[in-house]
């Protein structure tokens with residue numbers, strides 16, 4: 191059996207449930223192995239605990255050097271890694287290559303952020319010096335989603351290691367091969383044994399890791415359902431840090447704009463990039479009632495119908511690859527059917543051209559007439575249109591969600607954008623820009639059911655270390671004035 195786990199600097203066979211990852215289009219097996227059992231999770235936690243003090247005590251510059259060696263290793267394996275991301279997730283090679291670039295860029299951005307947000311500061315305070323420094327939490331678990339199997343776990347792992355934590359990495363069970371390749375790059379970079387441990391496995395492994403008393407924190411990117419579960423599990427544990435980056439039901443409001451084609455292009459980039467499998471994708475498109483809105487939708491449907499959908503390595507390259515699995519494709523087709531049965535009108539029906547491949551064509555449904563629209567994230571290329579009468583009702587509808595990750599406005603009016611910005615409730619609020627493609631140099635996170643106020647990306651430094659405030663003076667001296675009631679004579 192393949193050695194699927196990396197614990198204390200050794201590759202080991204998992205002893206838990208067997209699982210495999212498949213190319214979502216061809217169904218070829220790409221990776222197979224066994225997950226970590228609770229006992230193996232425990233031994234990884236022990237390894238991370240043992241490795242932590244020495245790693246934390248290295249100088250910042252020594253840790254940065256290892257991170258930079260990791261960036262170099264990623265670069266030297268860039269084509270292999272992009273190919274692996276493409277074949278395992280189904281995303282086209284051009285897009286997988288941008289994911290690898292984001293992973294490389296994460297190093298310099300995290301170093302800058304560490305220095306700016308969690309560095310060291312000092313200044314005089316009375317007859318002492320006030321010093322602010324930061325310490326790592328200790329041993330942290332990182333849970334990754336499948337949609338960016340390299341970039342998103344990397345967005346927790348890099349700042350966590352930089353701050354001096356040791357890490358237990360539990361990747362998505364749908365993308366074990368990308369995780370393995372990433373860990374091999376860390377090994378090539380010279381990361382000491384035990385500082386990063388890889389725990390492959392499905393839900394059972396995740397449950398065992400989240401429940402292990404030896405972790406000091408858990409950084410999670412994934413669905414709102416799992417994130418909520420973890421939040422409940424961590425209640426009453428203020429000693430453990432929990433950072434949750436979860437999904438969204440993101441609104442994109444369209445006002446009547448002069449450049450209709452620019453609006454259509456921006457909607458497509460917002461809704462259908464990565465086959466709709468980004469947490470920032472537009473799920474709900476709010477379009478004004480009337481002739482202009484009708485024209486916009488007709489053009490959107492016409493252009494969306496021509497979008498190239500194909501295998502990750504198809505040439506010429508498609509815009510959209512597949513969704514991650516046949517099961518995900520089925521769930522999306524079922525969700526479309528459910529909406530259609532409840533009064534949605536199909537403007538462009540999402541289809542699955544081949545039953546045994548997870549390729550879906552873009553879908554656009556007008557759900558204005560659907561009563562009690564489910565406030566759920568449909569994680570795929572299915573855009574729901576809601577027609578609105580006036581701008582105030584569009585903003586109300588945009589906010590009509592438990593989530594709060596991303597919201598956008600396409601409008602030529604700055605006054606309307608100001609109103610939208612003030613009244614919308616989300617961690618990302620864009621004006622005339624696509625909802626997707628958030629910058630790593632900015633904080634990234636949502637409110638409501640989208641996160642727990644611990645933004646990631648540029649602000650990840652904040653949850654990877656805790657501040658220590660010190661008042662320091664080299665010698666102990668009596669104050670000139672004593673407090674009343676204390677007699678030193």
Ligand SMILES: NC(=O)C1=CN([C@@H]2O[C@H](COP(=O)(O)OP(=O)(O)OC[C@H]3O[C@@H](n4cnc5c(N)ncnc54)[C@H](O)[C@@H]3O)[C@@H](O)[C@H]2O)C=CC1
Nearest residue numbers: 334335336361362392393396397412413416435436437469
């Ligand atoms: N806000 C953000 O930054 C982002 C959010 N996402 C969200 O991620 C989702 C897609 O990713 P998925 O991999 O499907 O998420 P998921 O929630 O199914 O899985 C995430 C991780 O949690 C593990 N897990 C599942 N149940 C668990 C449990 N009960 N206890 C412990 N661990 C458990 C999984 O094995 C996996 O490692 C979408 O909802 C998307 O919106 C994706 C990317 C970014």
Ligand SMILES: O=C(O)CCC(=O)N[C@@H](CCC(=O)O)C(=O)O
Nearest residue numbers: 468469470626627628629630647
């Ligand atoms: O985490 C970062 O460095 C920046 C945020 C980011 O990359 N966002 C992407 C991915 C969204 C997703 O996770 O699905 C985006 O906004 O497209």
